[in-house]
Amino acid sequence: MAEQWRCAGHAGDLSEDSPIEYKIEGGAEVGIYRVGDELYALENVCPHAYALLTQGFVDGDMVECPLHEAVFHIPTGKCLKEPGGRDLKTYAVRLAGEEIQIKVE
Ligand code: FES
Numbered sequence: 001m002a003e004q005w006r007c008a009g010h011a012g013d014l015s016e017d018s019p020i021e022y023k024i025e026g027g028a029e030v031g032i033y034r035v036g037d038e039l040y041a042l043e044n045v046c047p048h049a050y051a052l053l054t055q056g057f058v059d060g061d062m063v064e065c066p067l068h069e070a071v072f073h074i075p076t077g078k079c080l081k082e083p084g085g086r087d088l089k090t091y092a093v094r095l096a097g098e099e100i101q102i103k104v105e
Helices: none
Strands: 004-010 020-023 029-035 038-043 057-059 062-064 071-073 079-081 093-096 099-104
Touching: 004 020, 004 029, 004 093, 029 099, 038 093
Parallel strands: none
Antiparallel strands: 004 099, 020 029, 029 038, 057 062, 062 071, 071 079, 093 099
């Protein structure tokens, strides 16, 4: 299947403290984070119940769910603290000029 990169926002809207939300057309919600100079994109709905992780608390390379405080590792999606239940799906993300792009399948 051909890979497709979709515009998911603009670099100027993304800071370490405030990730951005992006919904893939007809599909998943994704959270996009900046940690240092790197961008990461993760599944945005907490696997435990329904909460958007981008509305949680970002601490360095970790994000805490706003509802029951599960913690996930932003670069890998790994669940570091329950009750997350499982690791998060990750997405390829890149910068093209000022445009943030997400790879969708
Ligand atoms: S919804 Fe995220 S920890 Fe419960």
